[in-house]
Amino acid sequence: MYQSKQSSKQVQEERKQPIKVSIRIRPLLKKEQGQETIVKSENKKFVVFEQSTQILKQEFDRVFDDQSLQVEIYNNLNECIKQAFDGFNGTILAYGQTGSGKTYTMFGSDWESQMNFSINHQATYCADLKSDISFAGIIPRVIFGLFDNLPKNFYIYCSFLQIYNEKIYDLLQDHKVPVQLNLHESKLDGIYVENLTEYAVNNYHDCLTLMKRGERNRIVRQTTMNLKSSRSHTIFQLIIETNKVDKHGVLFKSKLNLCDLAGSEKINKLEVLSNDHFVELKNINQSLTTLGKVIQNLSQNNKNKQKLPIPYRESKLTRLLQDSLGGNTMTHIIVNIAPNIYNIDETVSSLKFAQRAKNVTIKIQPNKFNANDQVLVNKLIKEIDYLKSLLNMKRSGLNQNDLHFKLMKIQEENERLREIQLSNDDVEKIIQENRKMKEEIQKLQQQSSFGDPSESSYIVKKLQSEEGFGSEGTTERRPLVYNGMFIVSNPGNQQKTEVQVRFKDGRNQLQMKKGYVEISDQQEQRQKRFLSEKRRVMERLQYLDQLQIKNEMTYSLLSQPSHFNSFQLNEGKKTTKYKQLEKQLIQKQ
Numbered sequence: 171m172y173q174s175k176q177s178s179k180q181v182q183e184e185r186k187q188p189i190k191v192s193i194r195i196r197p198l199l200k201k202e203q204g205q206e207t208i209v210k211s212e213n214k215k216f217v218v219f220e221q222s223t224q225i226l227k228q229e230f231d232r233v234f235d236d237q238s239l240q241v242e243i244y245n246n247l248n249e250c251i252k253q254a255f256d257g258f259n260g261t262i263l264a265y266g267q268t269g270s271g272k273t274y275t276m277f278g279s280d281w282e283s284q285m286n287f288s289i290n291h292q293a294t295y296c297a298d299l300k301s302d303i304s305f306a307g308i309i310p311r312v313i314f315g316l317f318d319n320l321p322k323n324f325y326i327y328c329s330f331l332q333i334y335n336e337k338i339y340d341l342l343q344d345h346k347v348p349v350q351l352n353l354h355e356s357k358l359d360g361i362y363v364e365n366l367t368e369y370a371v372n373n374y375h376d377c378l379t380l381m382k383r384g385e386r387n388r389i390v391r392q393t394t395m396n397l398k399s400s401r402s403h404t405i406f407q408l409i410i411e412t413n414k415v416d417k418h419g420v421l422f423k424s425k426l427n428l429c430d431l432a433g434s435e436k437i438n439k440l441e442v443l444s445n446d447h448f449v450e451l452k453n454i455n456q457s458l459t460t461l462g463k464v465i466q467n468l469s470q471n472n473k474n475k476q477k478l479p480i481p482y483r484e485s486k487l488t489r490l491l492q493d494s495l496g497g498n499t500m501t502h503i504i505v506n507i508a509p510n511i512y513n514i515d516e517t518v519s520s521l522k523f524a525q526r527a528k529n530v531t532i533k534i535q536p537n538k539f540n541a542n543d544q545v546l547v548n549k550l551i552k553e554i555d556y557l558k559s560l561l562n563m564k565r566s567g568l569n570q571n572d573l574h575f576k577l578m579k580i581q582e583e584n585e586r587l588r589e590i591q592l593s594n595d596d597v598e599k600i601i602q603e604n605r606k607m608k609e610e611i612q613k614l615q616q617q618s619s620f621g622d623p624s625e626s627s628y629i630v631k632k633l634q635s636e637e638g639f640g641s642e643g644t645t646e647r648r649p650l651v652y653n654g655m656f657i658v659s660n661p662g663n664q665q666k667t668e669v670q671v672r673f674k675d676g677r678n679q680l681q682m683k684k685g686y687v688e689i690s691d692q693q694e695q696r697q698k699r700f701l702s703e704k705r706r707v708m709e710r711l712q713y714l715d716q717l718q719i720k721n722e723m724t725y726s727l728l729s730q731p732s733h734f735n736s737f738q739l740n741e742g743k744k745t746t747k748y749k750q751l752e753k754q755l756i757q758k759q
């Protein structure tokens with residue numbers, strides 16, 4: 171079992187560590203049999219060009235030859251994974267041209283075809299894989315490694331994203347409703363993807379199922395080099411955190427980023443590319459060029475006094491990996507190369523990248539936080555997540571009153587927590603409660619279908635039919651305006667009326683955008699009540715904003731079609747009374 175050594179000395183320790191760089195030479199593929207090979211490994215540390223008998227002077231951490239096994243690659247990374255239990259962030263990144271073996275290295279050989287993965291096969295899938303993992307790549311091995319060695323009092327969460335054409339998508343949400351996610355930065359979390367789903371996972375089965383589901387949603391295309399070429403960069407993320415405060419009053423939290431980059435591709439002048447393919451190719455090459463520039467400048471800065479600016483912000487990939495490249499993360503890059511002469515230009519270019527990466531040094535330290543300070547803030551963040559999840563729960567059928575009651579209870583709880591100093595026991599309880607809530611919500615959302623590859627589409631279909639989301643043709647959610655205090659509700663399809671609600675200068679104002687409706691005094695009172703309650707929630711959330719918490723989260727919370735859907739507006743009946751009310755309210759704005 172990995173030992174978690176959380177000594178106070180280590181907690182304070184900050185150390186410098188170079189990025190580790192390994193090279194993996196893939197074997198010739200069937201279709202390449204008979205072709206000349208140009209590179210080989212020397213002493214497991216150097217790359218030799220066979221034709222010229224030239225040796226690349228750079229020593230790498232490891233050079234794996236074409237006979238290397240998946241297990242060898244994983245064993246070489248073991249340290250990075252072990253240290254995650256001590257609070258160190260880790261990133262493992264597969265880099266290389268298209269068809270060089272990145273996906274093979276990160277995920278493994280194509281089990282999908284081998285195992286005909288489907289709901290029926292799911293039950294045996296994990297067991298089969300566990301019994302013979304010889305072809306499994308780094309990600310499934312890390313998952314097995316984590317759960318087989320998980321020390322007591324650790325929780326694991328998992329998320330999976332892709333960057334396609336410079337846009338970030340959640341691979342664990344339904345790909346038919348592609349919601350573009352945004353990057354944000356906070357003191358607490360560093361750079362993070364807003365609204366990315368984080369699943370509480372308890373065993374390798376849950377985790378592998380999520381991996382599989384995400385893989386299925388990834389965008390692939392046939393290219394000259396690869397029948398099933400990944401067209402997006404993916405990051406499978408595991409969050410590992412302690413749920414018990416250690417004797418120094420410290421909690422640890424670390425992230426493991428497992429990245430499979432899209433491969434650069436030569437533009438073949440003779441090949442006619444579709445527009446989509448061309449745009450993809452441009453975006454992939456552009457983001458890889460930026461990654462190259464970032465590595466180049468970081469490596470220069472290591473040598474020179476004069477510091478060059480690092481263009482992290484020039485691509486989503488580098489911005490998201492900012493911490494892995496120049497921040498607080500143990501990073502291991504695996505540069506995959508093809509052995510044949512046909513790919514010599516790309517191979518040389520990949521090796522140059524590897525050489526530069528080898529010069530980059532990163533300062534790392536464990537991610538600890540004092541249980542008595544930031545945990546409160548953490549808890550509040552989680553509660554916002556919880557609120558979001560509750561709203562989602564409501565979508566899957568939770569009673570409106572239950573939801574409302576829970577929202578109010580959390581508000582009260584927040585108020586209470588603001589007043590008091592938390593003890594370590596309280597903190598642990600909070601962590602455990604949050605975990606339980608997450609699990610409960612996941613269960614409610616997914617019920618028996620957790621991990622069913624078709625499950626997410628099912629939920630979305632259900633949402634589409636129930637909540638007025640677009641049908642197949644228009645899969646995007648209707649845009650919901652958020653501008654400080656602005657909400658637009660999203661009533662069902664059958665009701666064309668839209669309601670805008672604005673809170674301004676302490677007043678609640680109602681404005682009908684399209685059409686008029688009949689509204690009884692009782693309904694009016696109910697609306698007002700809802701609005702003032704919602705106002706209280708919003709004020710609460712604004713308070714959280716001031717605490718520098720992910721302020722954008724309020725957007726997603728507030729933009730969820732929630733209480734407002736309960737205004738059963740009836741467009742057919744219009745009363746003068748309501749028109750007057752509306753006029754008054756517009757005038758007040």
Ligand SMILES: Nc1ncnc2c1ncn2[C@@H]1O[C@H](COP(=O)(O)OP(=O)(O)OP(=O)(O)O)[C@@H](O)[C@H]1O
Nearest residue numbers: 196267268269270271272273274396399400432433
């Ligand atoms: N070490 C290896 N042993 C056997 N086959 C391999 C190895 N590496 C890669 N392959 C095979 O080579 C082909 C291309 O590999 P893979 O899809 O992993 O490349 P990639 O770098 O991810 O490409 P892309 O960037 O286009 O997605 C696949 O058929 C894969 O099974």
